[in-house]
Amino acid sequence: MKILIVDDSKFNIEQAKKAFEENKINCEIEACTSGSNALKIVDSEEIDIIMLDIIMPNMTGLEVLAHLRSNPKYRDIIIIMFTSLTDKEYLRKSFELGANEFINKPIEAIEFTARLKAAIKLKSNQLALKDAFRMLEAKNNSLKSTTLKLKEMQFQLIQKEKLSAIGELAAGVAHEINNPLGYISSNHETLGKFLKSLKTILVEYRDLIDNIAKSSHNEELTNDINKIKENESLLNIDFILEDIDDLMNDSRDGIQKVSKIVKSLRNFARTDNEDEYNYYNVNDIIDETLLVIKNEWKYSITIEKIYGDSPDIYCNRGQIEQVILNLIINSIQAIKEYNKDQKGNITIKTTCDDNYTYTSIEDNGPGIKKDLLNKIFNPFFTTKDVGKGTGLGLSISHDIIVNKHKGELDVKTEVGKGTIFTIKLPLTKINDAIEEN
Structure with a gap:
């Protein structure tokens, strides 16, 4: 406990110190003889209790008291007015300005000890209350953090179950389509060969008919030939x-498209395996993602793909697909909300250097306000209407790229012009990511 004695009389200061010693009040004591010096000490040191003389030259104790109480920084200091005045008006004004207690001069041992101990006890209780509040605040923050993590984990578990269910459904659908597709494709190839043979023989039959018609004078045969030509x-x-x-x-192209969709569904069906890391090509992952969500964008958005010669990266395919899916869906939803009367545009570009691959997803949506940029990766933060977004898509994407793949997820935006999200992934094998999983 640190106590500051402020009195223009050194004799009074010494008397006060002596009273501290005689009554064995164990505190750190500091003293000064003017109000201005008192303010300097309070501003530079941690003072718990001030014993403040009312009447002092240049700056009175009441002026010091008023100055201290006007600053919230000093509102918890216990202030005891130290006075020999008998005018109760000074005491009334002192309490109005925020004094906690008063001690009369000359010092009377019993009164001095009682009032000072009461002030020390008040300060001790005040400090204990502050500590308790800090502990409560820390526990409350910890509880909030734990609740937030639990909500995020719950969402991730639900998403995982959804992806697992969708994966099983996709695998079943792919399997059911793949079987008939196999014999349709085989039959189409055989049919093509048959048609080629039929066309060849048909041409030969026509040549034969023409030759017969030219050389024959049989009326009945001529009538049959003319009938065949009429039927043709x-x-x-x-x-x-x-x-x-x-x-x-056209049929061959359709079969190839269906085959590609089936392949994408089969790949998507394996996206729930969190421990599976292997080498995959980002361009292929983007193509398959766009194919799976084609119904979301094909009527209202034009998607331009600018692919560089990106090498395969060591990653969890399902997680990277989830990130690309989240970013593209966010862009689609933003564009649909912003460009209601015209088609939107999304440009997906991939490049690489010696150490990283870069995937940028640029849209011409509304953009993101600057004051929201530092919040978009926070769990449960969303600018969408209630019920339309959980606020976890970007948070999970950030966790996947930064923590699980040791990459970076950056955003550039301009209000009214659009947003660019860039995924930066290392080309080297991510041993740490595997260990964390």
Whole structure:
């Protein structure tokens, strides 16, 4: 406990110190003889109790008291007015300005000890209350942090279960489609060979008919040939022969697209394996993600892909796919909300250098306000309406890229023009990421 005695009389200061010693009040004591010096000491040191003389030259004790109580920094200092005045008006004004107690001069031992001990006890209780409040605040912050982590874990568990269920459904659908697709593809290839043979023989039949028609004078045979030609005209055989190759090519393209969708579904079905790290190509992951969510963007957004020659990276495919999915869905939703009457644009670009791959997802949505930029990766922070967002998509994406893959997730934005998220991933093997998982 540190006590400051402020009195313009050195005799009074010595008397006060003597009273401390005689009554065995164990405190650190400091003294000064003016109000201005008292303010300097209080400003530079931690003072618990001030014994303040009311009447002093240049700056009175009441002025010092008023100055101290006007500053919230000093509101917890216990102030005891030290006075020989008998005018009660001074005491009334002292208490109005915020004094806690008073001691009369000359010092009377019993009164001095009683009032001072009461002030020390008050300060001790005050400090104990502060400590208790700090402990309560720390526990409250810890509880908030734990609650936040539990909510995040709960969300991640729910998402994991959802992804697992979706993965199982995707695997089942892919399997069911893949079987008929196999024989459709095989039959299409066989049908193509058959049609080629039929076209060849049909051309030869036509040549034969033409030769017979030129050399034969048999009226009945001529009538049969003319009937065949009429039927060819009615059945549009010439058009069929011209169009059949295009039909076969279109069918082949359709089969390839379905096959690609099935492959993407099968890959997506494996995205819930958190421990599976291997070498994957970011461009392939982007293509498969866009294919799975195509229905979200195909009617309202134009997506431009600018792919560099990116090497394979060592990563968890499902987690990286989840990040790209989150970022693209965020861009799609922002654009749909912002560009309601026109098509939006998203540009996905991949590049690399000697150490990292870079994937940027740029949209022409509304952008993000500067005062929100430092909050977007916080768990449960969202600018979406209630019920439309959990505020965990970017938080989880940041955790996946930064903590689990030792990369970086950066954002650049301009209000009214759009946002660019850039994923930076190392080309080297991430041993630490595996150990953490």
